[in-house]
Amino acid sequence: MEEMEAYTGFAEVYDTFMDDTPYEEWADFLAGLIGKYGISRPVQSAGEAGCAAGTAESTGTEQESGADPSLREALEEEKNLVLDLGCGTGTLTELLSQKGFDMIGVDSSEEMLQLAMDKKEKTGSRILYLCQDMRDLDLYSTVGTVVSVCDSINYLLEDEDVADTFSLVENYLYPGGIFIFDFNTLYKYETVIGDTTIAENRDDCSFIWENYYHEEEHINEYDLTIFAREKKNRESFRRFQETHYQRGYTLEEMKSFVENSGLSLILVMDAETHREPTEDSERIYVVAGKGRKAAEECNTGENR
Structure with missing residues (x-):
């Protein structure tokens, strides 16, 4: 990873x-x-x-x-x-x-x-x-x-x-x-996507998007786990992980x-x-x- x-x-x-x-x-x-x-x-x-x-x-x-x-x-x-x-x-x-x-x-x-x-x-x-x-x-x-x-x-x-x-x-x-x-808006992070998990699967890539809302700072942290098909070996996938922060x-x-x-x-x-x-x-x-x-x-x- x-x-x-x-x-x-x-x-x-x-x-x-x-x-x-x-x-x-x-x-x-x-x-x-x-x-x-x-x-x-x-x-x-x-x-x-x-x-x-x-x-x-x-x-x-x-x-x-x-x-x-x-x-x-x-x-x-x-x-x-x-x-x-x-x-x-x-x-x-x-x-x-x-x-x-x-x-x-x-x-x-x-x-x-x-x-x-x-x-x-x-x-x-x-x-x-x-x-x-x-x-x-x-x-x-x-x-x-x-x-x-x-x-x-x-x-x-x-x-x-x-x-x-x-x-x-x-x-x-x-x-x-x-x-x-x-x-x-703050409403979106507090009410709609905060603390939710979103996943999507495609033929060549998939992701899991996990949200963690920090109420005091109004910050939404979301951890992305990505699986991307290798270009040379089509049977293999690479796994990436990265974290994003957004403020409402x-x-x-x-x-x-x-x-x-x-x-x-x-x-x-x-x-x-x-x-x-x-x-x-x-x-x-x-x-x-x-x-x-x-x-x-x-x-x-x-x-x-």
């Missing part, structure tokens, strides 16, 4: 067990939010995905007024950059790239990023992948949009971790840009982190119903913006 860090052994079977995840729906949903609330626009055509576009319609921000043509083009390129923070194996990143967005993917797992790079080689996309911890995000320019979904934010276990990450997002967002993220958050806590980072709340919604979150919402979407006047009350409910 091999003891491994999170998303090392699991990386090679991650896409297999996530094959029923509605990534296409998520990509459509995120693109809709970006179009409605954001400043990033697809490059001229989806076939040119990955090429920074200087041809998108200008939003006429104050920062661009009076700039020479080369500077305006550079600023336009930055506005159209979309960062996928916690991109994993790059499935969603690729789908957004196919929609024409100029994508950057950031993840802390080298193994997950290797799989993302394999997809990039197959599709011919020009996504830039960076191996970084989101708490130490370091980009070469600002970006127009940051997205972080599939509970990546829940891997931030301390208040300081969330505060640092959100401050860096605010720092690298172009004025008027937006930050779209989701998170699993309330909506009020997340609102506080957003506001303290200097961002303004734009929208909150239940991830399943796309309506106003309730006390039993398991996953919540948040849209926050940079350089926007905070509304007296942020939008809630369906993306309307």
Whole structure:
């Protein structure tokens, strides 16, 4: 048996067990939010995905007024950059790239990023992948949009971790840009998955997922035992074991982190119903913006 860090052994079977995840729906949903609330626009055509576009319609921000043509083009390129923070194996990143967005993917797992790079080689996309911890995000320019979904934010276990990450997002967002993220709620860990065991069996791999919820810390510990068929000897399986930790958050806590980072709340919604979150919402979407006047009350409910 091999003891491994999170998303090392699991990386090679991650896409297999996530094959029923509605990534296409998520990509459509995120693109809709970006179009409605954001400043990033697809490059001229989806076939040119990955090429920074200087041809998108200008939003006429104050920062661009009076700039020479080369500077305006550079600023336009930055506005159209979309960062996928916690991109994993790059499935969603690729789908957004196919929609024409100029994508950057950031993840802390080298193994997950290797799989993302394999997809990039197959599709011919020009996504830039960076191996970084989101708490130490370091980009070469600002970006127009940051997205972080599939509970990546829940891997931030301390208040300081969330505060640092959100401050860096605010720092690298172009004025008027937006930050779209989701998170699993405290309710989900306390009531739905805490102290449960989940198992799944496939032809080439199987896993046992054991949850242990630590109420005082609001931390969900889950131990993964993975059995993956050997590629050379198809009759043999390798056994991996790794432990993941995620923290549950309330909506009020997340609102506080957003506001303290200097961002303004734009929208909150239940991830399943796309309506106003309730006390039993398991996953919540948040849209926050940079350089926007905070509304007296942020939008809630369906993306309307």
